[in-house]
Amino acid sequence: MFSLFFTSQLPFQRSTLIGNDETRWTSPVPYVLDQSLDSNAKGVILKALDQFRLKSCIDFKPREAEVFYITIQKLDGCYSYVGRRIAGGQVLSIGSGCDTKAIVEHEILRALGFYHEQSRYDRDDYVRLVRDNILQGNEHNFDKVGSDVSTTHGTLYDYWSVMHYSTDAFTNGNGPTIITIDPKFQNIIGQRLEMSYYDVLELNRLYNCNSTISLNWYCGFSNGTMCRMCCSQSNINWEMVKQVSGGPNSDHSGEIGYFLHVGTATGQEGDTAQLETQRMTPQRDCHIQCLQFYYYHSGNESDTLNIWIREFENEQDLTGTRRLMGQITGSQTSHWRLHHVSLNPSKNFQVVFEAQKGAGRSTGGFSVDDINLYETECPHLSLQIDDFQRVLNTSASGSRIYSSRQYSSEGYAYRFAVIFYKTYFGLFMQLLSGDNDDQLEWPCLGRQMTFQMLDQTPSIQQQMTKQWSFITSGEATRTSKNVNYKCVQVFIDENNQMVYGGPLIGYRSFASLDETQDRDFIKGGTAIFTLNFQEATNHLQVHINMQKHNVHHNNYKKYSNSQKNGGKKDRLLPASPTSKMNNVVSPAVPQLRSLAEFSLINLYSQRSQHNNNLLIFKKALEPGSSVPTVVEWGCVCVGARARLCKRQEKSARRREKEKRE
Numbered sequence: 001m002f003s004l005f006f007t008s009q010l011p012f013q014r015s016t017l018i019g020n021d022e023t024r025w026t027s028p029v030p031y032v033l034d035q036s037l038d039s040n041a042k043g044v045i046l047k048a049l050d051q052f053r054l055k056s057c058i059d060f061k062p063r064e065a066e067v068f069y070i071t072i073q074k075l076d077g078c079y080s081y082v083g084r085r086i087a088g089g090q091v092l093s094i095g096s097g098c099d100t101k102a103i104v105e106h107e108i109l110r111a112l113g114f115y116h117e118q119s120r121y122d123r124d125d126y127v128r129l130v131r132d133n134i135l136q137g138n139e140h141n142f143d144k145v146g147s148d149v150s151t152t153h154g155t156l157y158d159y160w161s162v163m164h165y166s167t168d169a170f171t172n173g174n175g176p177t178i179i180t181i182d183p184k185f186q187n188i189i190g191q192r193l194e195m196s197y198y199d200v201l202e203l204n205r206l207y208n209c210n211s212t213i214s215l216n217w218y219c220g221f222s223n224g225t226m227c228r229m230c231c232s233q234s235n236i237n238w239e240m241v242k243q244v245s246g247g248p249n250s251d252h253s254g255e256i257g258y259f260l261h262v263g264t265a266t267g268q269e270g271d272t273a274q275l276e277t278q279r280m281t282p283q284r285d286c287h288i289q290c291l292q293f294y295y296y297h298s299g300n301e302s303d304t305l306n307i308w309i310r311e312f313e314n315e316q317d318l319t320g321t322r323r324l325m326g327q328i329t330g331s332q333t334s335h336w337r338l339h340h341v342s343l344n345p346s347k348n349f350q351v352v353f354e355a356q357k358g359a360g361r362s363t364g365g366f367s368v369d370d371i372n373l374y375e376t377e378c379p380h381l382s383l384q385i386d387d388f389q390r391v392l393n394t395s396a397s398g399s400r401i402y403s404s405r406q407y408s409s410e411g412y413a414y415r416f417a418v419i420f421y422k423t424y425f426g427l428f429m430q431l432l433s434g435d436n437d438d439q440l441e442w443p444c445l446g447r448q449m450t451f452q453m454l455d456q457t458p459s460i461q462q463q464m465t466k467q468w469s470f471i472t473s474g475e476a477t478r479t480s481k482n483v484n485y486k487c488v489q490v491f492i493d494e495n496n497q498m499v500y501g502g503p504l505i506g507y508r509s510f511a512s513l514d515e516t517q518d519r520d521f522i523k524g525g526t527a528i529f530t531l532n533f534q535e536a537t538n539h540l541q542v543h544i545n546m547q548k549h550n551v552h553h554n555n556y557k558k559y560s561n562s563q564k565n566g567g568k569k570d571r572l573l574p575a576s577p578t579s580k581m582n583n584v585v586s587p588a589v590p591q592l593r594s595l596a597e598f599s600l601i602n603l604y605s606q607r608s609q610h611n612n613n614l615l616i617f618k619k620a621l622e623p624g625s626s627v628p629t630v631v632e633w634g635c636v637c638v639g640a641r642a643r644l645c646k647r648q649e650k651s652a653r654r655r656e657k658e659k660r661e
Contacts, residue, residue, distance in 0.1 A: 030068070038099070039446065052108065055195065081110070129179075160197075220257070236266065279349070292374075292460065301329070334386065456528065466515070
């Protein structure tokens with residue numbers, strides 16, 4: 001996170017780059033997504049742009065008629081010029097293997113004016129180069145950028161920067177090329193999660209602003225402050241506490257901090273306590289907000305926590321109109337639990353947390369902590385695993401934890417799975433039989449699946465979450481005529497319904513146990529994973545339309561449009577198991593694969609009546625073969641295997657009957 005210096009009134013100036021003001025962009029930055037980009041890259045790029053809006057003061061917009069704009073293309077590798085340099089479409093390449101959030105953020109930061117972190121003129125105080133280990137001909141990649149042409153804007157050297165080379169950058173195979181002076185950061189440099197806190201801090205200083213583009217409100221109740229929230233007074237009340245006798249024993253951070261709690265041990269059935277945020281104004285016309293918070297439920301299972309929004313017509317409207325957006329009730333929790341609520345206010349609004357006492361006896365209540373409200377889409381599905389490290393260490397290799405069955409916005413049924421392999425784990429999605437299958441498009445191709453391991457740092461602006469995405473396609477699965485195809489998975493769900501499951505598709509090696517020790521991936525013993533299931537083409541068009549109507553013209557200084565030729569380009573190689581990232585040997589990208597080898601070629605639907613249940617079967621023609629195979633929910637059954645599917649169904653029914661007896 002090392003940037004060009006631009007003349008401004010910042011108090012942290014180190015030096016001046018004379019006559020170079022014109023190399024800073026004016027926000028919103030115009031861009032074009034070139035047709036050479038594949039669908040997954042486009043989706044990842046749009047997600048990365050949302051991160052800039054969420055965390056910084058820089059906005060982006062689809063190009064209209066601007067002379068200076070960024071054209072994002074799929075060329076050979078990952079690279080960008082430094083700063084605004086070229087009129088008529090400045091190229092930024094997201095080549096094969098470069099379509100990850102971190103690499104896209106890296107290249108955009110280059111275009112916005114950042115050098116690599118280890119190029120800082122003060123880098124020798126923080127890292128040591130092992131020049132004998134640098135691959136011959138690549139020594140120039142480790143040159144410093146002098147203080148006469150650059151500045152740090154007063155930010156600390158950042159080992160966590162997404163702009164930092166890794167320890168093995170351009171190695172000749174004889175060992176590391178970069179050694180950190182502080183050894184605890186040796187395995188941190190070169191991280192490819194996302195922008196760090198100091199990356200964002202310097203970006204805002206570079207552009208002389210400190211706001212964010214999209215609405216972002218956070219309250220962690222630090223030092224007992226209420227963040228301008230108000231509480232009602234009734235028979236039960238919200239209180240600022242550090243622990244509760246019935247749980248929790250600490251705030252969500254695990255430290256001796258504050259959180260809000262409402263007890264339901266006293267009062268009468270139906271009593272309520274309300275917690276109201278300040279009034280807020282949506283910043284984007286898309287009317288998409290996500291409310292994220294952690295809660296702890298130690299009361300009676302009939303107690304409820306209702307989440308409302310109250311919208312106001314104008315400043316004189318003191319009452320507003322309430323709408324119920326979400327509700328939490330049921331069994332007690334033993335850990336803090338993450339919860340998301342999708343909101344869609346179009347006017348000034350406030351969020352209301354309403355706790356209501358139920359009918360039964362209670363010894364606790366509801367607790368709330370670390371509230372974030374932001375203007376991007378909520379995760380479609382979350383899977384929280386408590387005591388995660390113990391589960392990983394004690395589970396047999398191949399053990400699985402599934403989410404409940406969910407439905408996508410299009411109506412596809414699916415679920416989320418985590419599979420443990422002792423020292424690492426995989427994340428997968430699985431298509432399931434559902435209520436809408438005879439009305440859906442099959443096979444389910446062209447959908448973007450985005451997996452995340454959540455960094456549970458309280459403020460979303462400081463989170464560095466691990467994320468991988470892919471597009472479902474026939475090419476994304478391994479196909480062979482000689483494999484022993486697995487039969488359809490049959491199980492009874494939580495509603496006592498027979499469900500058919502296809503193959504698990506995702507990342508077998510999403511993260512290692514060592515990786516989970518970084519950041520706040522595990523907090524209070526808990527790990528949280530999320531999955532987004534989106535139709536790629538529609539998502540892209542909707543997102544671009546949102547951007548066209550949500551341009552924020554901030555009062556930045558306008559600069560000359562005179563062309564500045566030249567400028568350094570940052571060139572990265574794609575992220576793959578044998579390639580270099582950032583011209584750095586990268587950790588292997590998790591291999592996209594299916595646990596059940598299968599083909600999704602020439603699928604079509606056929607209805608069949610069986611035991612008075614309408615079942616949908618998919619048929620496929622194996623490439624190069626005239627023998628049709630039966631695919632039930634994408635899982636291939638051949639010959640005798642098809643009969644095995646029926647036996648599995650009967651076995652599932654029998655096991656469920658034995659459980660009830």
